[in-house]
Amino acid sequence: MSIVLKNVSKIYHNGEIKTEALRKVNLSIEDGEFIVILGPSGSGKSTLLNVISGLDNVSSGTIKYNDKVISNYSVEELTKFRRKNLGFIFQQYNLLTNLNVEDNVKMGADISDNPLDVNEILTKVGLSGMKKKYIYQLSGGEQQRVSIARSIVKNPKILFCDEPTGSLDEMTARQILSILEELNDEYKTTMVVITHNPNIALMGDRVIKMNSGNIEEIIINKKKKQATEINWS
């Protein structure tokens, strides 16, 4: 599923103060691509993710998924669209603490028309032995794996990851990134990863550098690095 953004702007109003978070952004993302959006704090990268994924509406411009313009979808239509096509991973894992690992993942599977096998996904993220554990019994890395499994099990066409390793130590972060890499390879899931860590950018097919609401630069990685090859320091 390809994505095309045309002249996308996002303006936030806070009383009389107007903040232009995105300024006429143009971007296209190809099916199965691993895109990294890089930028300092306040550069507009999270806003970009929000509008691409339909979590927030645009002030102007259009967003097209294949031939569908989602930027003028209603809330209900956007919900349906997300349900069918998108997955999300956040810096905070946002797991449902009264459910165990397996049930958290099933929460993703339950709303998909074409879910992947829960056990297979749990094995892939290294949690096959922890299915019955509750969230309070897991480490941060394990919780993030559950969050990944929950998103992947939906079999989404596109996976949006907002600072997925932001709360993790280096070793765990590498493991998580490896999983994302594998998923991209195996399921051909389009990945849109936001990070402020330039090292992670080396994993992407393309790197979108953001600054002050503009795309400052698009870098094409001719040779992608694997998660294990990244220099973390």
Next chain:
Amino acid sequence: MLNKNVINTFKKKWFLIFLIGIVIFFSSYIYTTMSYAIDSLRKPTFNFLESHRQEHFSFEMFNYLTEEETKYLTEQGYDVRNIFLLSDLKTVNNDLFYQIMELRKNKFEFNFNNYFIELREIKDISFVINDEEHKGRIIKDSNYINLTMVEEGRKPTELNEIAITKIYADQNNLGINDLLTINNINYKIVGFVLFPDYTFPLMGSNFIIDNARQSLMLLNDSAYEKIVGSELFYYAGLSKEEFNEVAFKKEVIDEYRNIDDLKFISSIITTKNQVRSGVIYDELNGGKAMSLVLSMIIASIAIIIVSILIHKIVKEQRGQIGVLKALGYTKKEIAIPYLIAIILIVSPFLLIGYLAGYYTAPFLRDIYLVIYLLPVINVEASLSIFIVSIFIPLIIFLILSYIVILKILSKLPLELLKPEEEKKGSKLSLLANKLLINKKAKTKFKYTFILRYMSKFYIFLWTIIFSSILILMAISMTNVMDKLIYDYYSRVDYVYQGYIDYHNIDKIILNDNKEKFLSFPDGIYKDDRVTLLGIRPNSKLHSLYDKKGNDITSYLEEGVVITEALNMKYKIKPGNYIDVEVRDVIYNLKVIGITEEYMEYKIYLDINLLSKIVTDSDDEMLFNGVFATEKLNEDNYRFIYNKKAMIDNAKTVTDFVNYMLYILTISAVSIALIVILVLTLLVVGDNYYSVSLLKVLGYNKKEINNMILNSYLIYSIVGYLLSIPLTIFIFKMTEDYLIHGYNMIFPLKIELWHLGIGFILMVVIFYSGVFLAKRNINKISLQEVLKTYRE
């Protein structure tokens, strides 16, 4: 600055605080209004009962002469062979009657010399004002016990003077010096009176109390003897020393049946167990206790909700608190602004509740006065009520909130600055997960997430149970008065019920519109006096029906039919035999059916059988009353009951009960509604990020509402179902208490349709309660999930 910060935090939650405030208001209001209303009655009533020498006990007598008395009178040269009733003896020969009464008094005081007694003479009359039938119970003035209290004016001294109750006068626009016409005689009203043995003016076995159409009355002795009415007698008694209920039961109640000289006594009842004089003690003492219990339940709900809210606020600010602690603020310095905020929030609602309670107390007191005849004083402010209503709940609010705040303040600054660790789920939540093992994940989420917040879950369940009990009680009691009064009168076809004047029995002519009956009110079954009522097995004017509505009048050909009232006390089943004592002879009667009548302990028999029983088989044709569809000639009857008037008179007490039930229902519904709303709003707040996440994952509105809010529905239903056995238990206890304490039958039954209405009401309350919470869910934005947050 800290104060300002905390106040601003609370300000943001103004709507929640306002709702909780209503619950706080209710708790303070209920206690204050009930306490002031009851206190304004309690003090003057207890003074009145003591100063006017309220009886310690009373005993009723069989309305006939004993063999020994008949013998005594015969020896004195009087022919008493045709005297059937004690009241007839008085009309035939006044002196003889008092001789017998004096003999009875002496016998009692001889056997029980710690007590003295005085005869109470009463006449029931009926008269018409503005085409409406009014009733009067004329009480002959006493000298030693149950002294008459003159509220205004004076006692009657002349033949044409009368004193009545003030409420009757007020309801009928009568004043002192006005004339009251009773059966063509004009009486001048000279005073308003109260009697210590009639604080609850029950004038019969049914619950017909209508102080607008019935009054206690006082005439001078000559006028009393002269007026025509149905006369009753009983003895009122006082202990010579301080009255001891237990000792009295042992010395007198348990013994009198074994004394041959006292065979004329049908029952002895202490004042506290006597409805007309004793129920006021329970009403005043119980009312005070009830006000405390009700307000405590509501206050405890409010206190727990406030603690939950404080916990939530403090938890939300754990980071800020961590910083303050790191900067060197002490626990006390951080806690005080929260406590000040609680005082500022809680105090106004408590104070408004108190003031509203104080100013509305006279209205509640006046509602009591519709039913009870009591002296009144003005409502006066009381320091103790003020303290209990305001300071005690406020202190509890502060203590509990402080404990909640302290729990978080006790943590180290670093701990507070870090996100909170995920907590282990409650045991109940783990159990629910196990029970739902094969269900979908979203079903599991729906039914287990509420169990994570156990305090909220308990308060929710408790409120639902509490409100459901009140609602079920109110719904079930709406037809109690129907069962007690209307059902009986709507089933019988007679319009008039006349008790024949002994002298005019020959003048009674029966036709198709009249049916004879024989009433014998002095039967004894076990510990109770029962009325034996003889009717024809093919009676057309007084048919008997069982609970299913089947006509069982013809059963009288094969045995007797008892009333449901008797069955409720003694659990008698059709086919059982009962031993009924009539004039010292025991009759073994077979019970064939039970008629749905709750007003009286009554046994229906074939009139011919009863006639044989009461006349020792001499006469099969005896009767002493007539059921009629046509108007009866008043000259031939001692007393005539008009069915329509009875139903009309019952309206006041029915209205009173219904008014109380409306208040009960509205209060219960309001509290349930507010608590459901508050808790769902709090739960939506707690699940703010989960809701956002579910939205991001692609769950639609309906699915999210279903998961977050509808999970409460099943627990509401559980709470409602739990309330059913509890209500039945409360009803059973109340029924037993009234039967054994006062011999009062109050059919408190929950029927299927009550449960249906209760259920519908609970579902409506639930959906109304979650309506606002639903709007709040819809408002949660998708981006919330991106914010840094850990529960």
